[in-house]
Amino acid sequence: MKRQTIWGLALTASFASAAMAEIAPGDVVYDEYGAVAQSLTGQPGDPARGAEIVSNKSKGNCVACHQVSALPDVPFQGNIGPALDGAGDRWSEAQLRGIVADAKKTFEGTIMPSFYKTGPYIRPGDGFTGKAPKGDLPPLLSAQEVEDVVAYLMTLKE
Amino acid sequence: MKIRTLAGSVALVALTGMATWADPAEDKLVINGEIEMITHTEKAPDYIEGLSEQYSGWHFRDADTRDMERDDFDNPGMLAVDAAKEVWNTADGTEGKSCASCHGEPESLRGVRAVMPKFNEAKGEMYTLEMYINDCRTERMGAEAWGWNDADMVNMTALISYVSRGIPMNVAIDGPAAPYWEKGKEMYYTRYGQLELSCANCHEDNYGNYIRADHLSQGQINGFPTYRLKNARLNSIHSRFKGCIRDTRAETFKEGSPEFIALEVYVASRGNGLSVEGPSVRN
Numbered sequence: 001m002k003r004q005t006i007w008g009l010a011l012t013a014s015f016a017s018a019a020m021a022e023i024a025p026g027d028v029v030y031d032e033y034g035a036v037a038q039s040l041t042g043q044p045g046d047p048a049r050g051a052e053i054v055s056n057k058s059k060g061n062c063v064a065c066h067q068v069s070a071l072p073d074v075p076f077q078g079n080i081g082p083a084l085d086g087a088g089d090r091w092s093e094a095q096l097r098g099i100v101a102d103a104k105k106t107f108e109g110t111i112m113p114s115f116y117k118t119g120p121y122i123r124p125g126d127g128f129t130g131k132a133p134k135g136d137l138p139p140l141l142s143a144q145e146v147e148d149v150v151a152y153l154m155t156l157k158e
Numbered sequence: 159m160k161i162r163t164l165a166g167s168v169a170l171v172a173l174t175g176m177a178t179w180a181d182p183a184e185d186k187l188v189i190n191g192e193i194e195m196i197t198h199t200e201k202a203p204d205y206i207e208g209l210s211e212q213y214s215g216w217h218f219r220d221a222d223t224r225d226m227e228r229d230d231f232d233n234p235g236m237l238a239v240d241a242a243k244e245v246w247n248t249a250d251g252t253e254g255k256s257c258a259s260c261h262g263e264p265e266s267l268r269g270v271r272a273v274m275p276k277f278n279e280a281k282g283e284m285y286t287l288e289m290y291i292n293d294c295r296t297e298r299m300g301a302e303a304w305g306w307n308d309a310d311m312v313n314m315t316a317l318i319s320y321v322s323r324g325i326p327m328n329v330a331i332d333g334p335a336a337p338y339w340e341k342g343k344e345m346y347y348t349r350y351g352q353l354e355l356s357c358a359n360c361h362e363d364n365y366g367n368y369i370r371a372d373h374l375s376q377g378q379i380n381g382f383p384t385y386r387l388k389n390a391r392l393n394s395i396h397s398r399f400k401g402c403i404r405d406t407r408a409e410t411f412k413e414g415s416p417e418f419i420a421l422e423v424y425v426a427s428r429g430n431g432l433s434v435e436g437p438s439v440r441n
Contacts, residue, residue, distance in 0.1 A: 057370075064370040076371035080364050111363065113353045123409045124352050130404035137352060 022143040025101075025118045034106030035094040040116070040143035050152025053145050054084075060115065060141060060149055070156060081112060086158035096153045100146050115141040115149075181366050182217035182375075183224065187435075190230055193324045196433040205331065206428050208362040214432050215375035215384075218365070219441055223387065226439040235316060235385035235437025238309075238392050242317035245310055251301025260298070264321050271315075271322040271434050275423050277334040284338045284419050287315050288394070306413035312392045316383050319436030326433055327380050329426040342424025345417065351408025357425075360402075377402070378429040379422070381438030388441055395422055 022041045030036055053060040055074040063071065065080035087096065099106050101116035116139045126133040187195040197214035216224060226232045246257045246264055261267060271287060278285035288306055291314055295301040304311035331339040346357045360369065361377030383392040396413035399421060403410040411417040
């Protein structure tokens with residue numbers, strides 16, 4: 001029943017979104033389990049770009065904490081979190097979007113960073129310079145980058 | 159509800175599955191075949207709620223790096239100790255005195271490193287080893303203070319650690335130290351920066367695991383100053399703190415800041431019972 005409504009919403013959203021601006025970090029709607037039904041941009045994600053963001057040290061750097069067997073060429077994959085193999089089977093697209101955007105809404109208190117959020121932070125810095133930022137900080141990933149990562153995660157099936 | 163349990167069990171499987179290759183190395187450190195080091199305890203002090211056992215960072219380095227610490231001829235940090243011995247005996251400042259003029263042999267300071275930082279009654283504040291050294295220079299020798307990360311300073315802390323090697327860390331946390339310890343503890347659990355990570359997230363919850371290429375240790379400071387293969391020099395405690403906070407995409411604190419002095423008191427106490435190991439070798 002509940003699921004039906006969420007899908008319904010998602011559908012309306014994706015029709016409307018072509019004309020819509022992307023959803024700002026503060027306006028993302030999470031359900032009670034932390035899932036985000038509506039695409040942040042209305043544009044389909046690009047799984048190939050998503051794979052790059054997952055591997056790239058200065059982007060998502062998801063492999064710092066997660067192993068992804070589908071990326072055997074990426075060295076030094078960490079094991080702070082569970083392996084992402086099969087994530088596309090375990091989770092729906094909406095759930096994955098919620099986990100990537102702000103994992104703390106799905107896993108309370110998790111060590112996993114919130115990638116689509118602009119604060120509040122304690123002593124935020126300007127990247128890895130150790131200095132205070134000059135202006136407002138953009139989220140760690142842009143709306144489209146989140147969509148690309150979600151599209152990639154959806155390809156991880158066992 | 160359903161989601162929580164599912165993810166929980168997945169995470170658990172992953173963690174137990176990894177435990178075999180991620181554990182701290184089972185090994186024993188004896189330096190020069192004679193100084194027996196306590197690098198592991200079965201039980202952390204009761205006031206460190208988050209740790210059951212204690213491990214020196216030595217256990218998390220690979221076999222080659224661990225070996226470099228077994229013999230002083232293989233430990234690059236010993237060059238700094240030799241350099242500091244020379245400075246120890248060299249007069250400096252308006253009083254024409256050297257450290258040796260008053261302290262005799264460096265060995266007279268044996269045990270000092272194990273109780274640092276400690277509350278300086280005369281000054282009415284918490285003092286680190288660096289602060290004691292600089293007071294002697296400015297107030298007793300008429301010499302200029304050394305910068306926190308100056309080679310002379312870090313080398314001297316290496317010499318003073320060296321003469322205490324093997325002695326268990328025993329930093330006081332009660333009496334006048336208590337407010338510093340409390341503040342340091344609060345910092346230890348604060349999730350700093352845009353990545354929102356606390357010291358505990360990495361060094362308490364995840365020691366033994368890998369974050370990218372790095373095998374996470376407990377972030378103990380009994381081995382400082384550390385000779386890091388990565389930057390090929392000795393590193394002070396506060397410069398390590400600075401780097402770890404910076405890596406959370408945070409505005410960090412300065413060496414010698416009240417924040418880092420308090421954090422040092424707390425982190426040192428997490429290692430009470432582990433041997434003073436500086437200068438140690440890390441990557």
